[in-house]
Amino acid sequence: MLSRSKRGGLWTPTMLIGLTLLGALILVAIFAPIFLGTAATQLTSNAGLGPSSEHWLGTDDYGRDLLARALVSARLTLLMTAGAAAISVIGGLAIGLAIWVSPKKLREMALRVLESAVAYPPLIFALVIAAILRPGVGSALIAIGISGIPGFARITANLAASVSHSDFVVTARLLGVPSARIAFRHMLPNMAEPLLILATTVFALSLVEISALSFIGLGVQSPQFDFGRLLNDSLDSLYTQPLMAVGPSVMIALSGLSVMLIGDALAAYADPRARNVKFRQPKATGPAVLPATDDGALVRVDDLRIGIPNGPDLVKGISFSINPGEVVALVGESGSGKSLTAMTVAGLAAQDLSTRAELLRVDNMNMLSHPDPSRLAKEISIIYQDPGTTFNPSLRMGVQLTEVLRTHLGMGRAKARRVIADAMGQVNISRPAARLDQHPHELSGGMRQRAMIASAMATGPKLIVADEPTTALDVTVQHEVLRQFRRIHKQERTAMLFISHDLGVVQELCDTILVMCQGEIVERLTKDELVRRDVKHPYTRALLEAIPILDLGAGAHKEVAVLGGVN
């Protein structure tokens, strides 16, 4: 069990405690009425006794054993709660799914109605229903059950909304699958996990609400009793017999706790990221600043290993260096470790991975230690792949682009804006000063990426790390962005680490090309070697052959090769 829980399986301690608690409560619910039924209900002359070895919690005003009453009441309470939760869940599911298979206009209307219903507190809703029906077990169950429906329906509708936009639902619809079938065949199974987890919350809430209803006298009526009814009984003698409230209170707490623990464990199981990974990065090694070396390289990486803690390495001991003014490309397919490597060089090592190296330095900053953040910000600039997500959509471009200049170079707002506007003009952005007052969505993707480059250049960095900077762009826009990289390289002699999967792009821009495959550098090429297709490693060859080349002579199609033996 322990080794399984370590791997983050279903049987975590939380789950085991929850299940044990719930199991015990169910056993109590089954057996207590059989064995303790008499003690809990028979009137005796031992009225109002304090705790004793015979009556652990004492007796009530009619001489009934309080512990027995608390245990016996578990059956009725749990049955009512299960019934109410079932009504909420089944009703909510039905309404939530029905909303999503209905036509758009009806759906919008139903969602608004649902929103108003959710805004209304369920307990008050339940009170109204219970007051209309005659107070009793059945009416309490129905009242709480119905009052929980809108909340669950809303959650179901929200989940259904996201599933219904997935390609497989769209495709099923195009194939002519009837709506009800789509709901049960495609949507429900793909929502089952979160719904199951939420159902445990519904159960815990129903328990509290049913107890509350009985407590204020609108639920279970004497001589029947549940947790809430027992609490209500204890109210009259709270000052003389305070222990009377303990039994039902503890039972309510334990029942709620058991179900919530199970829900938490299920949620953690469903979402691996929520699991508590016990891992600590090894202590920063060595000084933040390294003594000067005379090898002339700006970046030196020696035997870099990045791995899953206690698991396999994703980057398996690679070494390379970047000279001042050199443009180095890291090329490979997904999973090759190229982005991990580049981000680690840029000082953004992944928090949940272990990073080790003989040496990892940029200039004289020891990237394995904690280099000075303002030097990092000034000397290393990062350009990301997707210009759509690099910027915060709610802030104006100016605030975001001048951030580094203001915080790390100590420039005033006006000066920082001037510097950035200048840099934006350099990358051919029209009306740069006006752009600073615009929001990201008002600029095109290519313009945002050029703005990113402008801001990266404004600090006068020694190294630019660009992670697939043109992959999300159209070819004509990519062309313009690549021209900017070339211009910067020519004018400023800035060193670059350029990550790409596109050999065509890197061949135009880079001096040195490192081909990565499954965490290793399998081949190092100069630009000329790549242009001449003078490659040795079979993986590089396969990669080159896999790229379709446009044949601009109106000739025959070329046969595409398929990578053999490479996954």
Place this chain on the structure above:
Amino acid sequence: MNLATTGLQKPANTALDEVPLAVEVQGLNVSFGDSHVLKNVSVRVKANGVVGLVGESGSGKSTLGKTLVGINVPDSGSIRIGGLDLAGISRSERARMRREIQYIPQDPYSSLSPRRTTGQTLAEALDPVRSDPRKYKREIAEVLECVKLDAAAADKYPHEFSGGQRQRIAIARALILNPKVIIADEITSALDVSVQAEIVRLLRELRGNMDSAMLFISHNLAVTQQVCDEVVVMFQGRIVEHGPIDDVYGNPQHEYTQKLLSSLPGSPGFTLD
């Protein structure tokens, strides 16, 4: 220039009798709110033809594909599938005709339901109501063979396959109905180059052997040249150029096509200086 007589070398009126058309789109206009996304678009795809639809983001190429399969509703214009105008037929007839146009989405990771086996997914295309794979064992085995997958794949779930294999299953789902036309919407764009090469090779093999025509939407010109006979170039909601693919790429007429071609790294006109 409104009429793109793709698939036809001769004037339309005489050729119509000779070459059966899988799809004929005429004067299609689509708008979302205020933005006019497709402007008077006309395309013809002959039976068995593979036509590339290229352009950059916002050119309207995906919108055209989605309008053909019925995801978007056109403002005006006509869509004929196998000579039958979709506007002029009954609702049930139209539902039947929709099955003659199959759509393959871009992302193989979201196009297959994670909780359904390959067999169930394929059976659903044949029988949307019951979707029982046991009834279609032969058809499923056949189509899996077409896309170079083992018959045992029928009992497996999507997570057991690689991205390339998943895309094969999505292709198989379109093929199994033997439709008049398949709309392939950027089906190699989310894949690694090696996997892309694998799918391109499959499509080249299918090209000669399937009864369906294909509209292959892609932003990757080199891939379209590997897969297609003809190409339609779109720009800002209009068709700017069309014709046999090697002619268009070898001798582009429209200014935009020329710019598109010279933006490709490695092409003769390409320079960063």
